[in-house]
Amino acid sequence: MSDQFKAPKGTYDVVAPFSATWLAVKNALTTPPMLSGYDYIETPLFEDTALFVRGVGESTDVVSKEMYTFEDRGGRSLTLRPEGTAGVLRAVLENRLDKGALPVKVWYTGPNFRYEQPQSGRYRQHTQVGVETIGSSDPAIDAEVIWMAIHAQRNILGLTGVRLLVNSLGCHNCRPTYRATLTEFLNGLKLDEATRQRAIINPLRVLDDKREDVQELLADAPLMPDHLCDECRNHHASVLRFLDILGVEYEQSPRLVRGLDYYVKTTFECVHDGLGAQSAIGGGGRYDGLIETLGGDALPGVGFGLGVDRTCLAVQAEGIILPDAMQVKAFLVPMGEASQDVVVGLAQTLREAGIACDMAFDARSMKAAMKGADRSGAMFAVIVGDDEVAQGAAVVKNMGSGEQVTVPLDLVISTLQSHI
Numbered sequence: 001m002s003d004q005f006k007a008p009k010g011t012y013d014v015v016a017p018f019s020a021t022w023l024a025v026k027n028a029l030t031t032p033p034m035l036s037g038y039d040y041i042e043t044p045l046f047e048d049t050a051l052f053v054r055g056v057g058e059s060t061d062v063v064s065k066e067m068y069t070f071e072d073r074g075g076r077s078l079t080l081r082p083e084g085t086a087g088v089l090r091a092v093l094e095n096r097l098d099k100g101a102l103p104v105k106v107w108y109t110g111p112n113f114r115y116e117q118p119q120s121g122r123y124r125q126h127t128q129v130g131v132e133t134i135g136s137s138d139p140a141i142d143a144e145v146i147w148m149a150i151h152a153q154r155n156i157l158g159l160t161g162v163r164l165l166v167n168s169l170g171c172h173n174c175r176p177t178y179r180a181t182l183t184e185f186l187n188g189l190k191l192d193e194a195t196r197q198r199a200i201i202n203p204l205r206v207l208d209d210k211r212e213d214v215q216e217l218l219a220d221a222p223l224m225p226d227h228l229c230d231e232c233r234n235h236h237a238s239v240l241r242f243l244d245i246l247g248v249e250y251e252q253s254p255r256l257v258r259g260l261d262y263y264v265k266t267t268f269e270c271v272h273d274g275l276g277a278q279s280a281i282g283g284g285g286r287y288d289g290l291i292e293t294l295g296g297d298a299l300p301g302v303g304f305g306l307g308v309d310r311t312c313l314a315v316q317a318e319g320i321i322l323p324d325a326m327q328v329k330a331f332l333v334p335m336g337e338a339s340q341d342v343v344v345g346l347a348q349t350l351r352e353a354g355i356a357c358d359m360a361f362d363a364r365s366m367k368a369a370m371k372g373a374d375r376s377g378a379m380f381a382v383i384v385g386d387d388e389v390a391q392g393a394a395v396v397k398n399m400g401s402g403e404q405v406t407v408p409l410d411l412v413i414s415t416l417q418s419h420i
């Protein structure tokens with residue numbers, strides 16, 4: 001069997017029973033935006049390479065090391081999207097949504113591709129649920145975005161181990177001065193060559209270094225929240241006040257720096273401590289200025305991307321069992337040819353009435369069919385044999401208690417409904 005194909009390195013298949021958790025997580029993460037006036041948007045999986053270079057930032061790892069870039073047969077340089085924001089903003093501009101009522105509020109879900117070193121929680125294809133809001137600089141919308149992320153994780157999925165880290169990265173006015181102050185501080189430290197190079201490309205990213213010895217050196221580093229301009233300070237204070245009003249628990253995290261270049265002011269990350277190194281299950285923030293960079297008007301924006309893969313890992317780490325939307329309620333068992341005619345019709349009737357059901361195929365023995373009923377996890381088996389066909393009836397068996405009743409066929413639905 002050595003010639004069988006395998007999923008490409010860093011990717012995996014979502015198959016049952018895990019696929020039920022996957023779908024439940026996706027549904028949970030998409031619920032808050034659907035309750036909050038967000039429209040659904042879908043954009044292509046690939047875009048012009050230049051969109052990501054300009055939108056995500058040339059100095060980021062994502063653009064400099066991780067993109068799946070290829071030339072198509074027409075000689076265009078295309079890239080599989082490594083994240084959702086740049087493509088969504090391109091679509092908003094191209095479809096002139098920014099010329100209508102503001103703010104534009106959209107949500108999306110789908111796969112992203114990054115050529116990373118695979119490990120648990122870090123894949124070459126990962127799926128996000130994301131939102132983007134365009135055209136509002138109101139701190140209340142930052143709070144709405146943060147609330148949606150954390151509400152899905154804590155209240156809908158029931159995760160207890162998620163910490164919400166919040167920071168402000170300043171703006172195009174105050175960050176350059178801070179950056180210079182930080183660079184001066186870093187220049188006075190004994191840093192290894194790789195870290196020094198990182199400091200030249202983006203000194204803020206050095207603050208995020210996880211190594212203990214580096215963190216010790218950085219103990220007295222100047223931090224962005226202490227160097228915000230009045231506007232950024234007021235904005236940040238308002239965001240935190242709204243989070244307090246919403247009762248959202250958060251930690252102020254002055255060293256939080258995100259891996260993408262477009263962030264200003266509010267940034268946040270949801271981290272789960274049960275996941276090891278890849279602890280960020282979602283993150284986002286404000287990107288005022290990005291839309292202008294992509295050729296649009298100077299409109300502000302804020303959004304998030306939540307990782308479906310890592311959220312599933314967090315759900316599993318906490319042992320949470322999520323309701324399975326695809327769980328069948330009834331399993332139909334025909335015993336004989338005539339009864340199969342009845343059961344095929346009955347399955348259709350139940351499904352059209354909104355009762356999820358499955359049935360035994362391939363005329364197996366009663367024993368094999370009941371095994372199938374067991375395996376399906378259905379609450380009820382509905383058995384139709386020759387006697388029942390003659391009576392126009394079916395046996396409804398409770399798979400838990402073993403109790404069974406014979407009911408006329410036209411009462412099967414109401415019998416099941418009264419117990420579901």
Ligand code: HAM
Nearest residue numbers: 083085121122123126280281282283284303304305307
């Ligand atoms: P990001 O932090 O790069 O942000 O990704 C968002 C989330 O996607 C991460 O927190 C993580 O859960 C998941 N993720 C990222 N890379 C991987 C990977 N290689 N394997 C598994 N999961 C991964 C963004 O992408 C921004 N576009 C979010 C945003 C939207 N900011 C504003 N609007």
